[in-house]
Amino acid sequence: MSVNKILIVDDEEIIVKVLSMSLRTDGYETIAAHSGEQGLEVFKSESPDIVVTDIKMPGMDGLELLKKIKEIDPEKEVIIVTGHGDIDSTITALQYGASDFINKPVRDEALAIALDRAKTKIDIRAKLKEYTENLEFKVAEATEEIRRKSNFQRLLIRSSNDAIVAFNHDWKVVVYNPEAATMFGEAAKDVRSKMTIDDLYTPQIAQIFKNQAKEEKQQNTLPWRENIIKTKDGRQIPVRYTSNVLYEKGEFVGTVNFFHNLTEIKRLEKELVQSERLAAVGQTVSGLAHYVKNILIGLQGGSYVVDVGIAKNNTEKFKTGWKTIKRNIKRVGDLTQDLLTYSKQREPEFEVCLPNDIVEDVIELVTDVAGSNDVLISKEYDNSIGEVMADSQTIHRSLLNLINNAIDACIEDEDISKNHKIKVKTYVGKDNYFCFEVKDNGCGMDKDIQKQLFDPMFSSKGGKGTGLGLLVTSKLIEEHNGVIETKTSPGEGSTFTIKLPYEKVN
C-alpha cells in the first residue's frame, strides 16, 4: 500500500503552507485544515493515510483531534507537532496513540524521518494485515479439510459393520462405534474416555490384547481369530476378531480392535445342519419304506407258494413257501431290533468277559453262510488279552454285523477268480485299547459309498440290507467309548477295526 495522502492541521496558515509545499515536492498529496474541527471533517471526507497536527489550537486542539481520529480508525498514523518541553501533552498524546512527535519549529528532516517511520508502520501493518488475513484463510481451509477428513473417518468408523474399539496408551477407550455399543451392550457415552479395557472386556479377552501390545514391538496385525465374547450383561457372542497395536515414532500409542459378529453366520450354519438332518430323515424314511416293501414282496410271494401247496396238497411247496414267510418274519424282527437299538440310548452293561471267546461264538454262527458262498473265515487271537470288563452284547452284535458285511462284500465281488476269505483278528492296540479286526478281500468300496457308510438307511445291498447295520454298530461302539475305523479299496477289500477301552481283569 502506498502512502501519498497527508492531512496537515495547524491554526497558523503559514506553517500549513510551508509544510504542504515541502511535502508536495517530496511527491505527497497534501490536504490542509486550520482547526481541529475542520481537520476532523476533512479526515472523514478524504481519509488521508497520515495526519500531521499541531497540538495547540483554539477550539478542538490536537489531542482532541487525535482522540477522535483514533476512535474512527485506530490504524491511522497521527504525528503530533508540539512546543518544546510540553511533556504533559506528549504523554497524553502517547496515551491516545500518537505515532510520533515533532518539535516546533518543524524542520524538514525531522518531518521526513517521522513520515518515513509512519509509512514503515503503515506498510508493516498492511503486510501484517495481509498475512493475518491470508493466514486466517489458510487456517480455515486446513481446518475445513481436517474437519472433512475426520468427519469422513468418523462416519467410516460409525458405519462399520464390525465393532471397532480403540484404546490409548493408558488403555482408555477412545474409539467405540455403534456396532461396538450393540455388541457390548454399553452406551457410547458411558464408555468413551470413561472405561478402560478391563471395564469393557472380560479378563480373558482383555489379556489377549494386552499381551499383544506387550509382545509386539512394532506395528503388527493379529491374524483373524474366533472366540466367544461374554458381555457384561451375560450374552455370549461368537466373533471373529483382530487387533492392531499402534505406534507413533516408535512409541506405543494404543490399540485398535475389530470384532465381526458371527451370530448370524452361526445361526445360518445351524439351520443348514438342521435342514441336512431333515433331509437325512427323509432319506431314512424312504430307505425304510424300500426295505419294508422288500419284506412285503417276500411275504406275498411266500403266501402264494403256501396257497398253491395247500390247494395241490403239495407238502414240498407248502414248506418252501413257509420258509419264505419265516425268513421275512425274521427280517421284520431284525429291522425292529435295529431300529430300537438305533433310537434308544443304551448304557453298556459291563461284565467280565473273554473277547476271544465272543469272536469264536460269532464265527461259529456265520460259518455255514460263509461256507455255502465259498468264503473262508480264518482267525488269529491275541491270548494276552485275557479277561476284560466290557459289554459282551456290544461286542457280539458289532462283530456279527461286521462279519456279515464282510461275507456280503465277498459275495458281491464281481471278480470270481479270487479265493474269497475273511480274517478276524484280536490284539492289544496302542493307547490302551483292545481291538477286533475284520478283514476281507471282497469288492471293497469306492469313495461315494465310504462317505455314506454310516448314514442312516444307506445300503449298497440293493434292498437286501436294512441300512442300519453299520449305524447300529457305530452307535454301540460309541456308547462303549470305543472307536470304529475303516480302510477300503475298491476291488481289493475292506478292513474294519473296532477299538474298545482295555480294562483288564486280573
Add this chain to the structure above:
Amino acid sequence: MSKKVLVVDDDPDVRSFVVTVLEENQYIPLIAQDGIEGFEMIEKEKPDLVILDVLMPRGSGIRLYRKLKTDESFNQIPIIMFTGIALRSFLKSQKALDEFKGGEVPEPDIYLEKPVKPEELVAAIKKKLD
C-alpha cells in the same frame, strides 16, 4: 410241448415264487442264482424266455441283459425284467452304458417292478410266448 422259462434271481424267495407261478401255468422252470450262472444256463438250455433280476452279485442283470441283446445267437430270446429297481433308473444306467460302450441296446420287452401279482406275471409271460 411246454416252454422253458429261466429265472435269474439271487433271492431264493423270489425264485420259489416265480418257479411256483411257472409250474402252475405249465411252463418248465429253470433257475440261476446270478448273472454268470444265468448265461451258462441260457447257453446250455436255450430257454424260450428269461425272467431277469437287475441287482445281483457276480455279473449283474444289467450286464447279462446287454450281453444277450448284443449277441446274435441270443438276441431273439424275449426278456422280462423283474426287479425292485424303478424302470427310470434302469433306463438311465442303460443309456449311460450305451454312451460309454457305444452302440444302442433296445429297451426291455417287458419291465415288471416288484411287487408283482401272480396274474400279472402270467399275463406278461403269455404275451411273449403264446
